[in-house]
Amino acid sequence: TGMVAQGVMFGIVASANPVFFFDCHEHDFNGYGLYGEIVNHFAMVGTTIDRFGGGEHGIRIQGGSGETAGRYATHSYFAENTISSNDNDGAIEAFTFRGDDKNIVAVYNTVNRSSDFSPQNGTGHCAGCNEHLLNGLLEGNLFYDPRSPAFTYQLGFRASAKHVMIRNNVFVNPLNAIAVIGAMDGDLGADWVDQIEVIGNTHYVVPAVGSGIYGNNALQSVIHGKTTGSLVTKNNIFVEGVVDNRSSFLQTDHAGTDTNDYNLIYAPHVSGSLSAPAVGPHGVIGDPQFTSTTPRTGFRLGPSSPARNSGTGAHAYQDAAAGVRPRESAVDIGAYEYVP
Numbered sequence: 305t306g307m308v309a310q311g312v313m314f315g316i317v318a319s320a321n322p323v324f325f326f327d328c329h330e331h332d333f334n335g336y337g338l339y340g341e342i343v344n345h346f347a348m349v350g351t352t353i354d355r356f357g358g359g360e361h362g363i364r365i366q367g368g369s370g371e372t373a374g375r376y377a378t379h380s381y382f383a384e385n386t387i388s389s390n391d392n393d394g395a396i397e398a399f400t401f402r403g404d405d406k407n408i409v410a411v412y413n414t415v416n417r418s419s420d421f422s423p424q425n426g427t428g429h430c431a432g433c434n435e436h437l438l439n440g441l442l443e444g445n446l447f448y449d450p451r452s453p454a455f456t457y458q459l460g461f462r463a464s465a466k467h468v469m470i471r472n473n474v475f476v477n478p479l480n481a482i483a484v485i486g487a488m489d490g491d492l493g494a495d496w497v498d499q500i501e502v503i504g505n506t507h508y509v510v511p512a513v514g515s516g517i518y519g520n521n522a523l524q525s526v527i528h529g530k531t532t533g534s535l536v537t538k539n540n541i542f543v544e545g546v547v548d549n550r551s552s553f554l555q556t557d558h559a560g561t562d563t564n565d566y567n568l569i570y571a572p573h574v575s576g577s578l579s580a581p582a583v584g585p586h587g588v589i590g591d592p593q594f595t596s597t598t599p600r601t602g603f604r605l606g607p608s609s610p611a612r613n614s615g616t617g618a619h620a621y622q623d624a625a626a627g628v629r630p631r632e633s634a635v636d637i638g639a640y641e642y643v644p
Contacts, residue, residue: 498533
C-alpha cells in the first residue's frame with residue numbers, strides 16, 4: 305500500500321494481537337510510517353518505507369511508560385525491511401523500540417538513519433518514564449547514509465537496554481557505530497543497561513581529509529558510558545579516515561565492565577601511529593583489505609587480510625551472509641567470514 309498523508313500512516317492499538325505487515329510499501333509522507341503502542345506479537349517483514357520526513361520515525365513500537373509502566377510491548381520481529389528517509393526534512397530515526405519493551409528481533413534491514421532500543425528521547429528528557437527495554441537482537445543490518453560523513457548522522461545504533469546482542473551488522477558513514485549508554489537523569493538506575501555484546505560488526509567511515517570538524521577530529525566506533533553494566537566487544541572492524549591519532553575502537557568512561565579484545569582498527573590517514581587504538585591485547589592494527597566498500601555487497605575480506613583467522617570464539621555462529629563461523633581454523637574479524 306502507498307499513502308500520502310500527515311501523521312501516522314499505520315497505527316496499532318494495544319488490543320491488536322498479533323499484527324503482521326508483509327511486503328508493503330509506504331512512501332511520500334510526513335510523520336510515522338508505523339506507530340504501535342503496547343503491541344504484542346508484532347511482525348514487519350519485507351516492507352519498504354521511503355521518501356518520508358517530518359522529524360519522526362519509520363517505525364516506533366512503544367511499550368508502557370509513566371502511568372502505563374509495567375505493560376510491556378513483547379515479541380517484535382522486524383526483518384528484511386528498507387527504511388529510507390528523505391534528506392531535506394529527515395526522520396529522527398529509522399526504527400525505534402521504546403518504553404517497557406522486551407524480546408525484540410531486528411535482522412537484515414537496510415536503513416539510512418540512526419535507530420535504537422532505548423527509552424524515548426534518549427533517557428535524558430523523560431523524567432519519571434522509567435522505561436525498561438529487555439532482550440534484544442540486532443543482526444545483519446546495514447546502516448548506510450549515502451551522504452558525506454561530514455553531513456551524516458552522528459550515530460548508527462543506540463542500546464540503552466539490558467541483555468542485547470549486536471552482531472554481524474555493517475555501519476557505513478555514521479561517525480560512531482554503536483553507543484551503549486545508561487541513564488542520564490536517574491530514571492533507569494545506573495545498573496539497568498547491562499549485558500550488551502557487540503560481536504563481529506564492521507564500521508567504515510572515511511570523510512574527505514580536512515572536510516570540516518569530522519574530517520579532523522578523533523572518532524570512535526563504540527561508546528560505553530553512564531552505566532555500571534557490562535559490555536563485551538569482540539571481533540569487530542573499524543576503518544576510519546580522519547587524521548587525528550586519538551581515534552580508537554572503544555571509548556569508555558570505565559563506570560561499567562568492559563571486555564574488549566580481538567578487534568581491528570585501520571586509520572590510513574594518520575601520520576605515525578594511533579595513541580590508544582583500544583582494540584584489546586589480541587587486537588589488530590592494519591588494513592582489512594576489503595574486496596570492495598559497496599555497502600550491501602562489499603566489506604568482504606581479501607585472501608591476505610589480517611582479519612582472517614584472527615578473531616576469537618564468541619556468541620556468533622554465522623556471519624552477515626549466513627555463512628558458518630568459523631569457516632577455517634579460527635573466526636574472522638568483521639561482519640563477514642572470508643570466502644575464496
